[in-house]
Amino acid sequence: MKMNKRPLVGAVWAITFLVISTSSVVEGRYHHYHKRQKKVIGNSPLAVEVFPAAPPALSPSLEYSPDPSHSPQTSIPSSPAAAGISAPPTVPSDPYPDPRSSGTSCIFDVTSFGAVGDGTTDDTAAFRAAWKAACAVKSGTVLAPSGLSFMITSTIFSGPCNPGLVFQVDGLLMPPNGPDCWPKTDSVRQWLVFYRLDNMTLRGSGTIDGNGEPWWDLPCKPHRGPNGKSIPGPCDSPSMIRFFLSTNVAVSGLRIQNSPMFHMKFDGCEGVFIERLSISSPKLSPNTDGIHLENTKSVGIYDSMIANGDDCISIGPGCSDVDIDGVTCGPSHGISIGSLGVHNSQACVSNITVRNAVIRESDNGLRIKTWQGGTGSVSGISFQNIQMENVRNCIIVDQYYCLSRACRNETSAVYVTDLEFRNIKGTYNVMNPPIHFACSDTIACTNITMSEVELLPHEGQLVDDPFCWNAYGTQETLTIPPIDCLLDGMPQSLAESSRYGC
Template sequence: MGILRALFSLCVVTSFLSLGPRSSLGRSHFHKGKQSSAHRVNGGHRVVESPVRSPAEPPATGASTSLDSCVFDVRSFGAVGDGSTDDTEAFRSAWRAACSVESATVLVPSDGVFILTSTIFSGPCEPGLVFQVDGVIMPPDGPDNWPESDSKHQWLVFYQLEGMTLRGEGTIEGNGEDWWNLPCKPHRGPHGSTLPGPCDSPVLIRFFVSCNLTVKDLRIENSPQFHIKFDACEDVHIEGLSISSPAFSPNTDGIHIENTRSVTIYNNMIGNGDDCISIGPGCSDVDIQNVTCGPGHGISIGSLGMHNSQACVSNVSVKNAVVRNSDNGVRIKTWQGGMGSVSGISFDNVYMENVRNCIIIDQYYCSNKGYCQNQSSAVYVSGVSYANIKGTYDVRSPPIHFACSDTLPCTNITMFEVELLPHEGELVDDPFCWNAYGAMQTATIPPIPCLQDGQPESLQEIASPDC
């Protein structure tokens, strides 16, 4: 919670901040094709997680700096947009110029394909800044072409900003296919071969320590890892995005939020190889409406409590959603040994089509099956409602699965108008429940006799002072 309090202070006093010099983070760059020397950049520094700001540099000669339009076209700063030239420095220059002007727009024109290496666009900036992507922007094509000096954990980062908008009619293309084939977890590797140890794969777009953000109307596709991530942010509005990657693409969550509060996610279409929307620890007041998911792993809260950590998630609402051809529908997943709580969660009017594990609470989540130790502490799950959940399920798994902690039961689970039928085959009428308590407000299909009425006789003391 300390990081959220710091973020709140940042949003209140952003206009009064005065930070030290900010590196433009120049570095050697991948060149997809032959490139003129005017666009080559030598040497440089590794991307860091928390850059600091420097004064904006003056725009290049010929840049549009009219105070009437306040439009900073990246081509006026030297961007070529031919799909092979490295245009990173032109984008940085356009950003620095626009950052110092109120209500400015960085324009990525519609008639270009622009290659960028890993870049941090940092603030604070003047109010009303818009990053308008009408063309195509993309990173180098795969890990073999990724500059050695660049971070392999992130590509485009927007840092310490207030009141910024990322929008446009264009495409942010991730060039992720070669990343997905890396022979390391969670990637499958060529011919199904996977070596131990994690992969270093970049998040495509990351917002970090920022507030009052809008992201809308873009197409984002084929990310090496998460498509878009919000970390330590507040007051975020996401609308009208089309996010797509193949079903086999590993760890390609569509929208991921953590340590972030006051989020609205409306009218988005997401198909990928992992969670459609994932909600991590430290999130509260999240409103999700009119989202279509699939293929993928559905809408997930978690995983929470990894490595015996504390995780707090509250006041999450999912309404008027569609989940198709997915491994999961709506899911809450926590690790054994964690602490904290998940509370005030509602799923209302969700349509499922051919979904495996339509409704699932799993407090025994383990990404490495067989290597997770049994532990007694848990993230407390309470106050979860399911209303008007209808559609069809994949009969390979029961459509409802409540696996709650041995020592800390799930409580106040309510079921209303839940009707799930097999997509193909015969009805599976044995939902799984373990240590789950709640109320059946209407009859369900299939019936859930294993959900225990009322409250357990005793609950161990919940040590979650910051939740």
């Protein structure tokens, strides 16, 4: 487990204490890899806004546009130019020490504001009142104490607030039990929203449980209708935790489970630090991505375990400078960049590093997926030191991503370049070839580097026919299975392809 450096400011004489953490809710493999660098984004003081009012520029529901595979992106900002893939991106470290240990925190226990914590009483009003009080002071803490179960409805915890705000969950936090119990006036797309905050931390030794099963069983969900076919119609389900238009936020130590849809979303954020999370839902729970990023920059995700029914971590349009280290995924759909370019939109993703990860019992391992007809680019992507265990598609680039047979092959595509796969080892499920590069007919994938890739069948015979289509790259070492289908050099149309960059 990585220990953060926490500065102690004193008088002339100072004594250094070694603070040893003795509790963790996350079971499993943690690492001691790379030192995180702190990135400070803005220091201006923030005024206090009375909860839960939102600025008039935002719609009251704060509705989230779902994954690009389900709806178009109306505004996707361009990412910065891709950095080189030889070094990991600069990411923030934990922006604040534990205020309880420093004696500087004002703790607002929700039970002091009327929360009952019996698992059935609606404690929403108490949480809102505690938030309002903590927001108004420096280093305030909203505390949901251990030993109690709090049920709250869909809520927007809005800023700006004074710096150092902490939302501490040591007990159990949960929403109403399913769509039949969901208040008709509440958004069915989101549950807990943290909006327009700076220097805020969500943490604790407790559990946030989404009571997702009644939502998964809706007949409009995949494989839930008659004969395994979903029934068309409205099928909105709430994501559990969403950070929206926020900076310098940290999430650590929690157990987050059974989300109706995505477990965590970061949308329009900059400076995100995530560590020591346990995220879990059943393997067949639909659309339950573990962590989803969109239009979000400078992100660090460390030493966490994610098991769910969809992407372990999904990286959408407008993301850059993302460092993922020491994450264990599975069962899941792996770590995915995309889907990108839906409905001919522009998508820009750059400088993504994934290292020291385990992916097990998953449909996919490392995946990039784009729609035909999009523009933009995916560049500066590095996968290093990845262990695969019984994964169907270990390495896959799919530029023909489509959810129906109605998709047509189009001339434009998101340009995929500068991909690095180093020390990728383990076993694959022989239902599919372990390596699959399906690139656009007109916009080739370029600068693919393969080194120390050794993938063997989990059971059965070796599948030695990796698939490549219009993919250019090199093998620095012999690869198992051999990848003879990569094209040498660069395509003649590269100059024309460059117009798809960001």
